[in-house]
Amino acid sequence: MATAAYSIGAPAKQTSPTHQYVAFGIMAGFFAIAPFIGIYPVFMMKVLCFALFACAFNLLIGYVGLLSFGHAMFLGTAGYISAHSAKVWGFPTELAILTATATAASLGLVTGCLAIRRQGIYFAMITLALAQMIFFFYLQAPFTGGEDGIQAVPRGKLLGVFDLENDMIMYYFVLAIFLAGFLLIYRTIHSPFGQVLKAIRENEPRAISLGYKTDHYKLMAFVLSGALSGLAGGTKAIVFQLASLTDANWPMSGEVVLMTLLGGLGTVFGPVVGAFTIVAMQNYLAQFGAWVTVVQGAIFVVCVLLFRRGIIGELSKLINRPL
Amino acid sequence: MFELLGIPPQALFGQLLLGLINGAFYALLSLGLAVIFGLLNIINFAHGAQYMMGAFVAWMLLNYLNVGYWWALLLAPIVVGITGVIIERTMLKHLYKLDHLYGLLLTFGLALIIEGLFRNYYGSSGQPYQIPAELTGGRNLGFMFLPNYRAWIVVSSLAICLVTWYVIERTKLGSYLRAATENATLVRAFGVNVPRMITLTYGFGVGLAALAGVLAAPVQNVSPQMGSSLIIIVFAVVVIGGMGSIMGSILTGFGLGVIEGLTKVFYPEASNTVIFIIMAIVLLIKPAGLFGRAT
Numbered sequence: 001m002a003t004a005a006y007s008i009g010a011p012a013k014q015t016s017p018t019h020q021y022v023a024f025g026i027m028a029g030f031f032a033i034a035p036f037i038g039i040y041p042v043f044m045m046k047v048l049c050f051a052l053f054a055c056a057f058n059l060l061i062g063y064v065g066l067l068s069f070g071h072a073m074f075l076g077t078a079g080y081i082s083a084h085s086a087k088v089w090g091f092p093t094e095l096a097i098l099t100a101t102a103t104a105a106s107l108g109l110v111t112g113c114l115a116i117r118r119q120g121i122y123f124a125m126i127t128l129a130l131a132q133m134i135f136f137f138y139l140q141a142p143f144t145g146g147e148d149g150i151q152a153v154p155r156g157k158l159l160g161v162f163d164l165e166n167d168m169i170m171y172y173f174v175l176a177i178f179l180a181g182f183l184l185i186y187r188t189i190h191s192p193f194g195q196v197l198k199a200i201r202e203n204e205p206r207a208i209s210l211g212y213k214t215d216h217y218k219l220m221a222f223v224l225s226g227a228l229s230g231l232a233g234g235t236k237a238i239v240f241q242l243a244s245l246t247d248a249n250w251p252m253s254g255e256v257v258l259m260t261l262l263g264g265l266g267t268v269f270g271p272v273v274g275a276f277t278i279v280a281m282q283n284y285l286a287q288f289g290a291w292v293t294v295v296q297g298a299i300f301v302v303c304v305l306l307f308r309r310g311i312i313g314e315l316s317k318l319i320n321r322p323l
Numbered sequence: 324m325f326e327l328l329g330i331p332p333q334a335l336f337g338q339l340l341l342g343l344i345n346g347a348f349y350a351l352l353s354l355g356l357a358v359i360f361g362l363l364n365i366i367n368f369a370h371g372a373q374y375m376m377g378a379f380v381a382w383m384l385l386n387y388l389n390v391g392y393w394w395a396l397l398l399a400p401i402v403v404g405i406t407g408v409i410i411e412r413t414m415l416k417h418l419y420k421l422d423h424l425y426g427l428l429l430t431f432g433l434a435l436i437i438e439g440l441f442r443n444y445y446g447s448s449g450q451p452y453q454i455p456a457e458l459t460g461g462r463n464l465g466f467m468f469l470p471n472y473r474a475w476i477v478v479s480s481l482a483i484c485l486v487t488w489y490v491i492e493r494t495k496l497g498s499y500l501r502a503a504t505e506n507a508t509l510v511r512a513f514g515v516n517v518p519r520m521i522t523l524t525y526g527f528g529v530g531l532a533a534l535a536g537v538l539a540a541p542v543q544n545v546s547p548q549m550g551s552s553l554i555i556i557v558f559a560v561v562v563i564g565g566m567g568s569i570m571g572s573i574l575t576g577f578g579l580g581v582i583e584g585l586t587k588v589f590y591p592e593a594s595n596t597v598i599f600i601i602m603a604i605v606l607l608i609k610p611a612g613l614f615g616r617a618t
Contacts, residue, residue: 067424114603117610121366121423122562126606129559133599140592250555254431261428293439300432304425305414 017190019321023269024186031175041171042239047279048178049236054259054271055185056228061257062266063189064221065201066116069124070131071256073111074226076138076248078104078233083150083243084143093156093164097177097234104230105223107134112222116215119204128250135248149244153237170239177235181228186268188224197221258296261303264310269323273311335588336467342584343577344473344542347480348374350576351535352557354487355528357566361504362524365415365426371554372437373529376403377536378545379441382452392455392541399537400530407529411522434551441547449544476538483534484573491569500524559602565615575613 031048035041053075060066082100085091091099115126138144145151155164164170188194199207200214207214237243246252255278263274278296285292303310309317316323352370359367367373380402381395390398410433418425454472461470491497503510503517511517536550543549564575579598587594605613 061424065422067427069427114606117606118562121360121427124424124427125366125558125562126602128555129562129599129602132555132559133596133603136595136599140595250551254435257428257431290439290442293435293442297432297435297437297439300428300435301414304429304432305417308421308425 019319020268020323023323027269027272028179031178035168035171041167043279043283045167045171045174045239046236047276048174049232049239050256050259050279051272051275052178052181052235053229053232054256054263054275055182056225056232057256058260058265058267058271059185059188059225059228060221061260062270063194063197063201064218066218066222067120067124067257068115068127068222068225069250069253069257070111070127070129070134071225071229072248072250072252073131073134074104074107074229075233075236075252075256076243076245077107077134078230079237079243079247080138080144080150082234083153083237083241086156086238087150087153088143092160093158093238096156097231097238100234100237101227101230104233105227107230108223108226109219112219112226116218116222128253131248131253132250135245135250138245138248144243144245147245149242150237151242153241153243155238155241164238174235174239177231181231182272185228189268193217193220255296258300258303260310262299262310264313264316264323265308267310267312267316267323270310270312277311330588332466333468338584338588339581340467340469340473340477340584341587342581343477344580345583346577346580347477348535348539348553348576349557349560349580350484350573351480351538352532352553353560353564353572353576354484354569355531356557356561357569357572358487358491358531359525359528360566362500362507362521363411363415363419363426364423365418365430366423366558367525367528368427368430368554369410369434369437370430370529370532370557371550371552372434373403373407373550374532374536374539374553375441375545375547375550376406376437377533378452378540378543378549379445379536379547380533381537381540382450382545385452386450392537395540396534396537400533403533403536404526404530408522408526411525415525416518416521434554438547438551445547447547449546449549452540452545454541472541476542480535480538481577483531487531488569488573556598559598561612563598563602563605563612565612567612568614571612571614 031044034044053071056074057068057071060068078100081103082096085099086093086096111127111130114130115123118126139146143150155170157163158169158173162169162173164173189197196207196212196217199210199212200217204214233247236247259274259278260271261274262277263272264270281295282292285295307314312323352374356367356370359365359370377399380399381392384390384395384398385392414429414433415426418429458472458475461468461473463469489497491500499510499515499520503515503520507517539549560575560579561572563579564571566572579601582601583594583597586597593600
């Protein structure tokens with residue numbers, strides 16, 4: 001990968017981050033008022049869950065240069081754990097989501113140890129295969145309910161006080177989770193740890209020769225990415241009161257790649273814009289059945305051939321500042 | 324009747340045969356992937372979709388033009404191979420200078436488009452395709468019943484694999500191919516038209532997938548989804564075998580098919596996952612794959 005003439009992600013450039021604070025303010029402000037300007041809160045909650053999922057995925061592809069084609073395993077696993085613990089074990093909502101996140105992190109540790117043994121294209125194939133193995137496990141495991149999934153998951157009360165059955169309260173709970181996850185990722189990529197990750201992306205042999213144990217860094221990034229994807233998946237299961245095989249299957253892994261690619265690989269805000277666009281598109285095209293797949297495939301092709309920077313990447317080039 | 328570890332021999336040999344057949348498809352597909360990857364440095368995610376196209380072209384030839392199985396065996400790979408050539412000329416050739424991952428993303432998008440289109444027009448239930456008259460029936464081998472068509476799949480795909488191996492490893496054309504895999508610029512300097520070779524290689528690899536699709540059409544339902552689950556298993560096969568060696572791909576493909584078949588007999592719950600588990604073990608012991616070179 002080090003030899004590739006065009007590597008994934010924006011080149012590292014140090015500028016004052018004021019414009020990023022402004023962009024963050026615009027994003028947070030839009031999400032805060034979205035239910036009041038006539039956007040359906042359940043739709044926005046779906047957007048927020050997928051935006052967090054895509055941001056977590058982007059941490060790997062955009063900042064370490066690792067393309068995971070199996071991120072559905074984290075989303076699906078966390079969904080099942082959060083739904084099962086809330087419904088069967090009677091965990092309070094916040095504990096169910098935390099359990100799900102921790103489980104996804106452990107899964108990330110195990111699968112990450114295997115996957116980081118190879119690079120580039122092999123990494124993508126290995127993560128895809130591992131995710132498919134996990135999918136078959138859920139297909140057969142009795143607690144997942146097979147094709148039916150786990151239905152009628154109780155949303156419960158936040159801290160025992162706020163009734164999450166109310167969509168508006170649930171929405172701001174999800175928004176808080178999203179913003180916490182987003183800021184954690186932002187902090188990570190702007191930390192010394194994040195600088196090492198970018199160094200690995202740009203030139204791994206050189207990072208090794210400088211004395212960094214790149215495998216440890218890659219594994220840590222993988223676990224973090226898996227955990228945050230799990231946070232998104234656990235929350236999503238509570239929002240929709242459903243955990244199903246769809247979230248664990250390979251097309252979901254492809255979808256998160258598409259969201260990130262469309263928004264802009266290796267940009268801070270790209271995955272959020274990509275997730276919003278794709279979820280909105282699925283909503284409008286849902287009535288056309290298999291055409292959704294065709295359109296998604298076409299977006300992939302167009303993005304790769306003509307539009308590799310993605311929406312935010314192009315915008316960032318226009319104003320000549322990283323976004 | 325004798326029994327082996329409490330398993331009736333009919334079940335054992337039946338699953339072994341099914342395993343060999345699956346192995347034949349794994350071998351054909353991973354062979355195509357390896358040949359394409361060697362020269363283009365692209366993992367062809369659309370390989371499963373092109374396998375499905377092969378089966379569908381055979382079905383269309385029969386139902387729209389009344390062209391039978393034997394002609395389909397020749398025509399379908401050519402038709403699908405030509406679409407591959409078009410894809411390479413119009414899209415893939417722009418990606419060779421970029422990060423290899425873009426090739427994976429582009430072919431993944433193509434796979435979605437192809438599958439979505441077929442699902443739109445033919446639904447997801449699948450179409451039946453008759454076994455050709457010459458290969459119906461079967462023979463009793465004493466310990467099991469061997470359907471002729473299933474024997475044909477194993478024998479013909481083995482022959483295709485060996486011919487491919489021979490062409491690449493033992494002929495002059497193959498030596499150009501192997502040289503271009505090592506160092507394309509140098510081979511070009513010797514006056515070999517490498518871009519044309521790349522185009523034809525992609526067409527050939529895609530044609531191989533389509534050929535596997537035609538072979539599969541009579542034993543599986545011809546459905547738009549037939550390739551997508553297969554291609555993920557084939558990726559695992561490729562990771563296990565490593566893409567360095569043609570013979571390695573063939574052996575790994577058949578071997579894993581047999582192991583999967585045996586798992587169906589002795590521990591059916593794991594039959595879906597056994598190949599992935601083997602992949603995990605191989606990654607722990609020999610990360611470059613059984614026949615691969617360290618990258």
